[in-house]
Amino acid sequence: MSILNCFGQPVGEEVPDWCPRPRPERVSLIGRFCSLEPLHVQRHAEALFEANRLDAQGALWTYLPYGPFENLPDYARWVEEVSHTEDPLFFAIVERAFGRATGVAAFSRIEPEHGRIEVGHLCYSPLLQNRPAGTEAMFLMMQHVFDELGYRRYEWKCDALNEPSRKAAQRLGFSFEGIFRQDRVVKGRNRDTAWYAVIDREWPALKAAYERWLSPDNFGADGVQKERLSLLTAPLLRQEIRYRSE
Template identity: 50%
Template sequence: MIRNEHGQPVGEDVAGWTTRPPAAPTLLEGRTVRLEALAERHADDLWTALVEESPDALWTYLPYGPFAERTAFDAHVARLEADSALAPLAVVVEGRAAGVSAYLREDRAHGCVEVGHVALGARLQRTTAATEATYLMMRHVLDERDGLGYRRFEWKCDALNAPSRHAAERFGFTFEGVFRQDKVVKGRSRDTAWFSVVDHEWPRLRAAYENWLAASNFDEGGAQRRSLRDLREATS
């Protein structure tokens, strides 16, 4: 335990720390997916993926949607794109936008940023591309070599959103607790579950992700040979 000159316990020194660059929308390319700045040109593909090809249940835990009319959906995409507090990204698979994700609550002084506004079309969910999209966003903010060198990457969701909580744990985020009655969303009380990955955990997670994403980890039918959870445990 580190103690100061008064004998009080204090945190570890963060040698050479400086304010981080902004987590601005940027092009992130992987083997199965590309993330690029959300723009009006993605609206057609997103309407198809998120509305026409997906159930209304997609929007239950988000603060907006579902969308019955195209004009309302286009206005929603435009609001995300124009919001200066967000860095929204289109999740593009085989040349078509199939989902949205965003950086938000960016705290450059302390090196913390959150992933949110995640809406993945039904055909994108539970795919290699969906996992790789999270990996690319995480690498971009946490990695010292290929990223911005942030200290903390957050994931928050409605505490009742079991699929989101399961995804966070599968992706290697650590559960930190629940903020009770944190928000009122669509007229309902929401408790918020908090998860995070911090910088010293990233090298191990990066190795697990890269081993999982390798083409050799999938058979001829596209089924994984080893799970991401198994690979994370193997590198712990």
């Protein structure tokens, strides 16, 4: 939406009483299926390394700028290094069913002055993939960003060739916004980057979709979902720019 200034030129709508938002801190986010804890080498490195080893082909690391890690000391050194950074701010995803860390996620490209933040560095071990805990972790982070920190925009970016990540973004309610061509060089290869985002005015409806999907009533005694999240979030995506596979 735009308005005209005194010169008849279109300008963006005003953001009343805007002020920079707080930076995310090292806090724990607690859910029913999982919790997110500030990444810590002693508490999480060994469990994560062992969980990641279940991916024998190392596919977890294809689109990440680091990894794979051949041994626990190498991985622990990486965890020790990134656990102290403020941006990205790393979290371990601890699934209640296993009682240990099975994945990693981070807030990154944090811009409090604009109310803009990105979720990234997602590394879900086979123990976390396609499980409710993995979805709940994304909900907990998004809820923290919008409800507790008051950000305006939450981004998801991935390699344009990373089809699973692109499908996950839309399942989670992120709208496709375009491709940044030749965005960066990762591990000696070109990366075109696909951009997705959720903005604050979309959040209430998206939050309701998550809460409906995460409800105990949506899961049978066997733990299988009754209603798919993708069906709940699809109507909320910006249709005019929705990504469609060829």
